[in-house]
Amino acid sequence: MDEVIYQLVVEDIQTVATKSFGRELSTEEIKKIIDPIGETIPWFDIIENCIILHLDLERVDEGLE
Numbered sequence: 001m002d003e004v005i006y007q008l009v010v011e012d013i014q015t016v017a018t019k020s021f022g023r024e025l026s027t028e029e030i031k032k033i034i035d036p037i038g039e040t041i042p043w044f045d046i047i048e049n050c051i052i053l054h055l056d057l058e059r060v061d062e063g064l065e
Contacts, residue, residue, distance in 0.1 A: 008037065 010030060017025045025033075051057055 013037075 013030055013033070014024045017023060048059065052059060
């Protein structure tokens with residue numbers, strides 16, 4: 001199953017830029033931060049925490065790291 005679960009769009013980036021820095025970002029500025037955003041989001045930890053919290057499963061340490 002390759003369903004998209006969650007995605008960020010340029011509007012999300014512009015919302016943060018406007019609220020935090022008082023202006024929208026240029027296309028060039030957005031291009032500079034797209035890869036770092038994807039590289040910085042701790043998606044594994046987020047998914048793991050949601051499974052633990054909402055499915056009441058216990059984490060195993062085998063095969064990690």
